[in-house]
Amino acid sequence: MCSGIGVRYRFRDEFELKLTEKRVAPDEIESEASGAVYMNEDTLTDGASSDRTRNWNDDDADHDQPRSTGLRPALTWKNTDSWKRFLLRYFSDNIAPEMVLIDDSHNGWRHLILPLAWMDELVMKAVLAVSAFHLSGKTDGYAPCQGLANSSELYSEAIHELQNRKNLDQYDHQTKRRVILSIIVLLVAVMVTGCSDFPILFHLLQSALDTIGGEDELGPDELSEFALRQIHKMRVYAAPFISQQAGVYTILSxxxxxxxxxxxxxxxxxxxxxxxxxxxxxxxxxxxxxxxxxxxxxxxxxxxxxxxxxxxxxxxxxxxxxxxxxxxxxxxxxxxxxxxxxxxxxxxxxxxxxxxxxxxxxxxxxxxxxxxxxxxxxxxxxxxxxxxxxxxxxx
Structure with missing residues (x-):
């Protein structure tokens, strides 16, 4: 489901990667960014609650928009397509619980990643792709939003957005961190599909970390600590599937x-x-x-x-x-x-x-x-x- 025409990405001149993707014609890609307002996600670390992303309803009532602690989302709940709202809620209910040991109000996949998706198109596209892939797998390729949300196209859009930010060292700290978090979400996508893009995404994550000066540069706040927990776990689990040398070195160290x-x-x-x-x-x-x-x-x-x-x-x-x-x-x-x-x-x-x-x-x-x-x-x-x-x- 992730195969297609190769596109090259690099975060540094000396590091180049090739990701498989399905090409999507420009007129088929919905421009979600128009009118978007990207705010500072530091507010996410000030006691963010999972209530912002749980118990969402299908109607467009204002109270259904995720609440925030002084944070304006890039896309408003009321003005977002219903299929996107469905996939965001699907991520909260079906993906987030599987990514933690105990699903509770401290689940960062719900109360950190989903609010961040409202602020950043790259994170949003990655989250939507994960949900669409998972839903497609459960329904043998049929989804309630079929015709509006093709899982391969959503994945392709996320990869395109990554390409747009390939010169990572030119961005501010928040954008760099969002790129890293989006790659982590895309690694969940290849877990959902079993796609062979895994080694490339994994090396892409390490390249991004190297570009920002290492994982210590992510910062000390809750969002960065969440990212580090996922990186530390994924790094060790991934290493044996990269090579025996990587497996031994990473597990030992x-x-x-x-x-x-x-x-x-x-x-x-x-x-x-x-x-x-x-x-x-x-x-x-x-x-x-x-x-x-x-x-x-x-x-x-x-x-x-x-x-x-x-x-x-x-x-x-x-x-x-x-x-x-x-x-x-x-x-x-x-x-x-x-x-x-x-x-x-x-x-x-x-x-x-x-x-x-x-x-x-x-x-x-x-x-x-x-x-x-x-x-x-x-x-x-x-x-x-x-x-x-x-x-x-x-x-």
Whole structure:
């Protein structure tokens, strides 16, 4: 769904990337920016509430427009097309909950990203593309807004907008940060579709961070802290699907930062600390499984070692009741443990777990992950070497 004609992007002269996209004729692209007012998003950090983006209705009453704390949106709720309002609400209800451990009023995918989308066309287009892709996947390509919102065209528009801002070092801090956040949202799009644009978007994110002088330059406010939590988590999860070298280096050097999202949730839910600790333990076990397989260069014939680590992981996972809150956050960890599984019983166990997650969230990357697992189980090879081949972001 992301394939098409290649377009080149760069944030620095020495770094050039190629993203696949579907060309859209200029007269087919709706100009949403006319009359838009782009305001300072610093207001987002002053106690922004998720009430701004939840419980939206279909009518055009003024009270349905997301509230803000002294912040004027670029596009008003009342004057926005109904299909856009539908997709924004869809993102709030169906995408945002899947991107956090615990869905609550502190979910930045809802109370930070969605208000930012009202201020910036790039973020808006990225959010709309994610929702349209997800909805299209759930309805076999048919969507209630079909004819007005084509998922591939929305994705293409977001890529075009990225191209318009390719000279990132010429922009102010807020624009740079919005570009980085939009790439993070587009990485969710390739999770939803299982699209092979993942490595390019991931490198594009790193290029943008390098251009602004590193992640420390994002700033200390809530919006930047949200971005950093997502970057730290995605960076570690993505690395093994880039290369074995990247996987080993990133896990060894960056893995502690990938727990930031868990620590953030525990601040607001101390009553769930035991569950959060067990989820953290499972993630760490998965890191260890990957490192052991790559660094020790073990062969699949070493059944005892493989059986031990998989048995420990499975026992920890089975200590949770089926469908426990937070199990959707273990897709990556379970995929790694499944890759190390060599008995039909363990393979079936992890396949069923991942299928449950797919039926819950409808993310196409899980199906692509299951296809990859079947290849791994069928071949007598060192499985970490196979992870980068499909160019899919499994998280």
């Amino acid at each position: 960056q893995a502690p930062h990938s727990f930031d999202c868990l620590y953030y949730s525990s601040r607001f839910h101390p009553e769930k600390q035991c569950t959060i600790d067990l989820i953290a333990s499972l993630r760490q076990q998965a890191y260890d499984i990957y490192l052991q397989r790559v660094m020790l260069n073990q062969t699949p014939g070493n059944e005892l070692s493989s059986a031990d680590v998989v048995r420990k992981f499975r026992a920890s996972l089975e200590s949770f009741p089926k469908g426990f809150p937070g199990d959707h956050s273990l897709v990556w960890a379970s995929f790694i443990a499944a890759s190390e599984s060599y008995t039909p019983d363990n393979q079936q166990f992890f396949e069923q777990f991942l299928l449950r997650q797919y039926h819950r969230n409808g993310f196409g990357n899980i199906l692509k992950g299951l296809e990859l697992l079947k290849r791994i189980w069928a071949r007598d090879v060192n499985w970490p070497a196979l992870l980068p081949e499909p160019q899919v972001f499994i998280m």
